[in-house]
Amino acid sequence: MPRNTRQRAAVNALLGEVAGFHSAQELHAMLRDRGARVGLTTVYRTLQGMADAGEIDVMRLPSGEHRYRRCSKSQHHHHLVCRSCGATVEVEEPAVEAWADAVARQHGYTDVHHTLEILGVCPACAA
Amino acid sequence: MPRNTRQRAAVNALLGEVAGFHSAQELHAMLRDRGARVGLTTVYRTLQGMADAGEIDVMRLPSGEHRYRRCSKSQHHHHLVCRSCGATVEVEEPAVEAWADAVARQHGYTDVHHTLEILGVCPACAA
DNA sequence: GCGCTTTTGACAATCATTATCAATAACGCG
DNA sequence: CGCGTTATTGATAATGATTGTCAAAAGCGC
Numbered sequence: 503m504p505r506n507t508r509q510r511a512a513v514n515a516l517l518g519e520v521a522g523f524h525s526a527q528e529l530h531a532m533l534r535d536r537g538a539r540v541g542l543t544t545v546y547r548t549l550q551g552m553a554d555a556g557e558i559d560v561m562r563l564p565s566g567e568h569r570y571r572r573c574s575k576s577q578h579h580h581h582l583v584c585r586s587c588g589a590t591v592e593v594e595e596p597a598v599e600a601w602a603d604a605v606a607r608q609h610g611y612t613d614v615h616h617t618l619e620i621l622g623v624c625p626a627c628a629a
Numbered sequence: 630m631p632r633n634t635r636q637r638a639a640v641n642a643l644l645g646e647v648a649g650f651h652s653a654q655e656l657h658a659m660l661r662d663r664g665a666r667v668g669l670t671t672v673y674r675t676l677q678g679m680a681d682a683g684e685i686d687v688m689r690l691p692s693g694e695h696r697y698r699r700c701s702k703s704q705h706h707h708h709l710v711c712r713s714c715g716a717t718v719e720v721e722e723p724a725v726e727a728w729a730d731a732v733a734r735q736h737g738y739t740d741v742h743h744t745l746e747i748l749g750v751c752p753a754c755a756a
Numbered sequence: 757g758c759g760c761t762t763t764t765g766a767c768a769a770t771c772a773t774t775a776t777c778a779a780t781a782a783c784g785c786g
Numbered sequence: 787c788g789c790g791t792t793a794t795t796g797a798t799a800a801t802g803a804t805t806g807t808c809a810a811a812a813g814c815g816c
Contacts, residue, residue, distance in 0.1 A: 505762060505813050527803080541765035546804070566693040566772090567803060582733055585740070593732050598725055602747050605720050606709055611749030613712070618745045620729050622738030632782050632793060654772075668796035673773070693803090694772060 504551065512538040513548045523561055523569035523590055561590070561619065584624035593620070631678065639665040640675045650688055650696035650717055688717070688746065711751035720747070 504510070512533055520532065530545040549570050552558045559573045561581055579594035598618065606614040631637070639660055647659065657672040676697050679685045686700045688708055706721035725745065733741040 503762095507763065507813075509764070525803085539765095543765055543767095543805085544763080547763085565803090582736060582738060584738070591736050595728055595732075598728065601722055601725065602745075605722075606747055606749045609709060609718050610752035610755075611709060611711070611747075612755055614747060614749035616745065616747040618729075618743065620733055620738075620741060620743040622733045622741040625737035628737075628739055630793090634782075634794065636795070652772085666796095670774085670796055670798095671794080674794085692772090 509538075509540045509544050510548055512540055513545060513552075517558065517570070517572045523559075523571045523588065525567050525569050529570070562617070564621070580618045580620065582620045582622065584627055585621050586623055586627035589624050589626070636665075636667045636671050637675055639667055640672060640679075644685065644697070644699045650686075650698045650715065652694050652696050656697070689744070691748070707745045707747065709747045709749065711754055712748050713750055713754040716751050716753070 513529065516529060516532060516536075516538075520529075524532075526546050526549055527542070529549070530540065530542045533540045533545070549558065549568075553560045553570065557573070559571045561569045561571075561583070563569065563583075577594060578599060579592050580598075582591040582593055584590070599616075602616045603614060606612075640656065643656060643659060643663075643665075647656075651659075653673050653676055654669070656676070657667065657669045660667045660672070676685065676695075680687045680697065684700070686698045688696045688698075688710070690696065690710075704721060705726060706719050707725075709718040709720055710716070726743075729743045730741060733739075
């Protein structure tokens with residue numbers, strides 16, 4: 503069972519105030535700026551734990567870095583991300599979920615997960 | 630314009646003989662074993678170039694490592710991968726492609742790409 | 757307050773991938 | 787074939803996000 507620590511609370515609070523996706527490093531820097539002394543390692547661990555628990559939303563950039571955000575929808579969904587400025591739009595399509603599960607089951611696979619990211623250039627950055 | 634080099638040919642030949650996905654490091658080791666002296670850097674560059682040209686197929690594991698394979702289908706497709714042994718099944722679903730493009734356009738995004746990976750445990754490993 | 761256990765965090769380690777840059781090899785041409 | 791131009795190569799160093807380490811510092815039940 504997770505304990506209630508000052509650090510965990512700080513990360514939680516921060517996620518409630520910032521909009522959009524941020525990397526662990528960014529969130530760590532923000533915490534530093536607002537005076538909350540939280541170690542980078544702890545930020546990583548906390549975010550990972552929250553992600554595992556489904557409390558927050560993870561996204562992986564092609565560079566391999568992870569970005570986190572508090573879920574606005576509880577349902578599973580995906581992201582349309584601007585390659586240039588990072589702006590994101592949440593999208594969902596139950597048919598895709600259903601399809602992925604069906605295909606996996608068809609081949610006898612179990613414990614199925616999937617990731618889907620759509621990358622493009624947003625209208626603002628296209629100019 | 631790419632030039633015809635011994636190294637490029639070696640990578641190409643190797644990809645024609647091995648089945649399944651392999652990491653750049655693995656392919657580099659295989660080349661070493663068969664006596665072809667090719668630098669690791671070159672293997673990376675060659676694979677990346679081939680991937681950009683659509684000649685081979687790339688897949689990204691959650692760990693962040695890239696695996697490559699000669700395409701068996703020319704069409705865009707995705708993969709169902711075993712989390713445990715790495716076995717892969719190629720799957721395709723035009724509806725997903727169409728949906729991704731439609732969603733992106735709907736939001737004004739251009740130059741759209743997408744990635745979709747389905748992870749699970751294959752029947753063999755489930756036992 | 758007292759232990760027992762979890763959590764923390766500064767720092768080192770990992771590890772695939774990328775950058776560097778001088779040496780080398782392709783290719784077109786006469 | 788020899789040559790100059792230009793792309794390619796590759797040993798090595800650098801990068802950079804993430805993870806491991808482990809002693810010190812908190813939770814929490816009593």
